[in-house]
Amino acid sequence: MENLLTRLRQVNPLRWQLGLIALAVLLPLPLGNYYRSVLWRTGLYIMLGLSLNIIVGYAGLFQLGHAAFYALGAYTAALLNLYLDVPLLLTLPASIIVAALFGYLITRPILHLQGDYLCIVTIAFGEVVRLVLVNNLFGITGGANGLSGIDRPALFGLDWRQPIYHYYLMLIFLVITIFIVQRLEHSRLGRAWMYVREDEVAAEAMGVDTTRVKLLAFVLGSGWAGLVGALYAGKITVISPDMSKFMESVIMFCIVVLGGTGSIPGIFVGTLGMITLPELFRPLKAWRDAWLGFAMVTMMILRPEGLWPSRRVRLEMRGAKEVSLPTPAMDD
Amino acid sequence: MALLEIYDLTKKFGGLLAVDHVDFAINQGEILGLIGPNGAGKTTIFNMITGVYSPTAGEIYFQGERIARPPLTWRERLSTPSWWMSWLPIAPLQEKWDRVRILPPHEITERGIARTFQTIHLFNNLTVLENVMAGPHCRTQAGVLGAIFHPPAQQAEEAYIVGEAEHYLEFMQLSAYRDELACNLPYGHQRRLEIARALATRPSLLVLDEPAAGLNEQEGLELVALIREIRDSGITVLLIEHDMKVVMGICERIVVLDYGARIAVGTPDEVQANPRVVTAYLGEEEEEV
Numbered sequence: 001m002e003n004l005l006t007r008l009r010q011v012n013p014l015r016w017q018l019g020l021i022a023l024a025v026l027l028p029l030p031l032g033n034y035y036r037s038v039l040w041r042t043g044l045y046i047m048l049g050l051s052l053n054i055i056v057g058y059a060g061l062f063q064l065g066h067a068a069f070y071a072l073g074a075y076t077a078a079l080l081n082l083y084l085d086v087p088l089l090l091t092l093p094a095s096i097i098v099a100a101l102f103g104y105l106i107t108r109p110i111l112h113l114q115g116d117y118l119c120i121v122t123i124a125f126g127e128v129v130r131l132v133l134v135n136n137l138f139g140i141t142g143g144a145n146g147l148s149g150i151d152r153p154a155l156f157g158l159d160w161r162q163p164i165y166h167y168y169l170m171l172i173f174l175v176i177t178i179f180i181v182q183r184l185e186h187s188r189l190g191r192a193w194m195y196v197r198e199d200e201v202a203a204e205a206m207g208v209d210t211t212r213v214k215l216l217a218f219v220l221g222s223g224w225a226g227l228v229g230a231l232y233a234g235k236i237t238v239i240s241p242d243m244s245k246f247m248e249s250v251i252m253f254c255i256v257v258l259g260g261t262g263s264i265p266g267i268f269v270g271t272l273g274m275i276t277l278p279e280l281f282r283p284l285k286a287w288r289d290a291w292l293g294f295a296m297v298t299m300m301i302l303r304p305e306g307l308w309p310s311r312r313v314r315l316e317m318r319g320a321k322e323v324s325l326p327t328p329a330m331d332d
Numbered sequence: 333m334a335l336l337e338i339y340d341l342t343k344k345f346g347g348l349l350a351v352d353h354v355d356f357a358i359n360q361g362e363i364l365g366l367i368g369p370n371g372a373g374k375t376t377i378f379n380m381i382t383g384v385y386s387p388t389a390g391e392i393y394f395q396g397e398r399i400a401r402p403p404l405t406w407r408e409r410l411s412t413p414s415w416w417m418s419w420l421p422i423a424p425l426q427e428k429w430d431r432v433r434i435l436p437p438h439e440i441t442e443r444g445i446a447r448t449f450q451t452i453h454l455f456n457n458l459t460v461l462e463n464v465m466a467g468p469h470c471r472t473q474a475g476v477l478g479a480i481f482h483p484p485a486q487q488a489e490e491a492y493i494v495g496e497a498e499h500y501l502e503f504m505q506l507s508a509y510r511d512e513l514a515c516n517l518p519y520g521h522q523r524r525l526e527i528a529r530a531l532a533t534r535p536s537l538l539v540l541d542e543p544a545a546g547l548n549e550q551e552g553l554e555l556v557a558l559i560r561e562i563r564d565s566g567i568t569v570l571l572i573e574h575d576m577k578v579v580m581g582i583c584e585r586i587v588v589l590d591y592g593a594r595i596a597v598g599t600p601d602e603v604q605a606n607p608r609v610v611t612a613y614l615g616e617e618e619e620e621v
Contacts, residue, residue: 180480187479188472188489195455195466202453205382207441207470207533216476315457315513 021175028167036163038279040235043170044228045275047177049255049267051224054181056253057262057313058190059217060197062119065126066225067248069099072129073226074233074243078147079140081233088153088234092227099226100219107218111211126249133241146240153234166235173231177224178264184220193217194312251275254292258299260306262313269307335360335537335568336381336445341390343376343592350376352592353390358537363559363569365579365600368589369612374572375450377589378541381570382447383437394443394537399435442470446535448526450542450572456515460506460525463514464497467532496532504528504558520551527558537568544575556582580604588612 028036048070055063073095080086080094110121136143152160153169160166184190192213195203204210233239242248251274259270273295278288299306305314334357343351351373358364366374379385380400381392392400409415418429435443446467455463472493478486501507504524509517514525523543530538540559544552552575559582563569573579579586580600588596588603590612596603603609 183480183482184476187486188469188474188493189476189479191462191465192469194458194462195469198455198457199453202449202455203466204437205441205447205449205453206466206529207438208466209436209438220476312457 024171024174025168028164033163036167038276040163040167040170041279042271042276043167043174044232045252045255045271046267047170047174047228048225048252049259049271050177050181050264051221051228052252053221053256053262053264053267054184054193054224055217055221056256057310058185058193058197059214060193061214061217062115063122063218063221064119064246064249064253065122065124065129066221066252067246068126068129068244069103069222069225070229070232070248070252071133071239071241071244072102073099073229074239075133075141075147075229076226077230077233078150078239081150082147083140088151088230089155092230095226095230096223097226099229100223103218103222104215107215111214111218123246123249126244126246130241130244133244141241144241146238146242148238150233150237150239152237163235166231169234170231173227181264189213189216198316251292254296258295258306260309260313263306263308263310266306266308266310273307334358335395336570337393338377338381339391339393341377341380341392342388343373343380343385344388350592351380351387354589354592354594356587356594356597358568358570361563361566361568362584363563363571363582365583365586366570366572366589367574367576367579367586371591372589372612373592374589375541376592378447378539378572381440381539382445383435383440386434394440394445397443398431399440399443399445401434403434404432438470441533441535444534444536445539446530446533446537447539448523448530448541448543450545452522452526454514454522454525454529456513458514459511460501460509460514460517461494461497461511463525464500464529464532465493467500467529467534468493468496470533500528500532503531520547523547523551523555524558527562531562531567535567537570538562539570539572541572542574543571544573544578552578 028039031039048066052063052066055061055066076095076098077088077091080091081088086094106122106125110118113121133141133146134144141147153166154160155169158165192203192208195206195208196210196213200210229243232243255267255270255274257270258273259268260266274292278285278291336358338354338356341351341354342349354373354377356364366377368374376385380387383400386403387400389402391398404412404415412432414425414428414432417425418433420426441447455466472489474486474489477483478489498507498510501510504527506521506525506528509521514522517525523546527538527540527543543559544555547555556578559569559571571579571583583600585598586596586600586603587594588606588609590608595608595612596606598606
């Protein structure tokens with residue numbers, strides 16, 4: 001396994017990236033509509049995982065209310081579409097902006113909180129959003145039934161009732177997401193997140209504006225979750241306050257933590273375990289929560305860094321002495 | 333004009349008077365030692381200079397601008413017009429507020445004061461190079477869009493950051509460990525790495541908090557040579573230190589603290605001859621029975 005991985009790393013990255021994209025394009029073709037929808041859903045949660053990963057993985061902050069931003073994005077798209085007749089694809093920027101704005105407003109006053117306190121506030125925010133939606137805010141959010149009759153995207157005159165087109169739309173955004181997230185990770189901002197995660201005191205002393213950097217993580221992560229919410233609304237056409245329920249946030253959090261905090265392939269693995277497998281084994285639905293609990297407990301005992309962790313997070317969790325980088329030749 | 337001026341600096345923690353009306357100044361290009369027995373308030377002064385604490389009373393000026401002052405009470409804030417208007421993106425108004433508000437640590441670093449820590453605070457699981465790359469962070473500005481689209485300005489900036497980091501690794505003789513994880517370095521090297529990281533912020537004043545703590549004799553001597561070299565490159569050094577040999581060897585002037593108050597200032601020889609300093613360090617001579 002190790003050998004295979006090292007050999008894969010030596011292949012030109014562009015080649016296997018294009019290979020993976022080609023695979024993703026061809027994968028749904030031989031499958032039926034149900035499985036295409038499962039693939040679509042998987043992709044959606046990968047995007048949610050990646051957006052949450054900016055907050056949890058890169059900046060090292062707690063966020064257990066991520067589903068709230070997903071719901072906010074969906075409701076923004078739905079409201080614009082239903083009341084103002086804006087075509088769904090044009091509502092996407094608005095969804096991003098609204099979710100990002102709420103991300104900013106909510107986290108700005110609580111950023112100085114650490115660990116568990118931050119966690120509690122984010123849970124509370126998720127619940128607030130759900131309850132506000134249930135209570136039919138301004139009489140436009142449709143209460144507990146949510147909103148229905150949202151237009152599907154209209155593009156190229158295709159029949160958008162077919163899941164396959166939604167899958168390809170999702171795929172385009174997924175590729176964009178991975179590209180952006182990857183670039184962010186290896187940038188000045190990505191390093192600043194790393195510094196904050198590693199040692200906030202030292203980061204601040206080195207001139208990193210920790211408040212700003214953490215806020216940016218929240219704003220970017222929330223905004224992107226808003227986009228995913230709008231994509232969801234465009235396929236399902238019915239949305240309800242359940243999108244913001246606590247269990248959704250927990251699932252997103254588990255995707256990141258079980259898959260491997262801070263790692264992009266880890267998010268794929270996590271989504272496979274948390275979304276795709278339970279979906280494929282629908283007959284065993286009653287066992288789903290038990291499976292989640294079992295997976296969590298086993299993972300936390302055996303592999304706290306996740307299934308496919310980023311190198312750094314593994315170091316942080318396991319102690320660096322164990323896994324060391326190759327030593328450079330020393331002169332003395 | 334002095335580079336850093338400290339006026340009447342006082343810090344109380346509850347009922348404890350940690351720093352008691354201390355005045356001193358650091359001149360451009362000197363190495364100033366700040367010494368005193370345990371609990372004399374050295375690190376508290378240090379934390380006020382770097383913005384971690386705000387003083388209870390007194391002020392600190394750096395390059396002629398105030399960088400520390402007691403926090404405004406809410407009543408004072410509400411009666412300050414520039415506080416009400418500070419959120420407006422109007423430069424003169426913000427400058428006015430800048431003169432009143434308290435600077436957070438990262439802005440003090442940006443203005444040119446870099447620090448090291450008494451207990452080492454490295455980014456342990458990052459490589460040596462990545463650690464030093466934190467330094468130029470406050471001298472660069474690429475944001476989200478720069479990260480995503482890689483415009484030429486951002487690429488040039490990344491090259492600048494790596495170049496700077498490598499330069500300071502070379503300067504601190506750590507180049508051989510470039511890709512090693514910081515936590516795997518020997519202790520003495522970790523100390524040096526912290527100094528390299530601080531230098532990479534391009535400070536005009538470098539504040540070292542007990543840099544010789546835990547170093548052996550040989551490493552201590554190397555450190556003294558390095559500090560001299562840093563000073564010769566045009567950076568003023570404030571040294572907080574326990575190790576008398578280090579302090580007496582390199583400091584041009586020394587400020588001695590005891591129980592939070594300044595008890596002596598002068599050259600190493602003057603300070604050593606000062607009876608109050610001797611008493612503070614060795615205790616009162618007891619009458620023989």
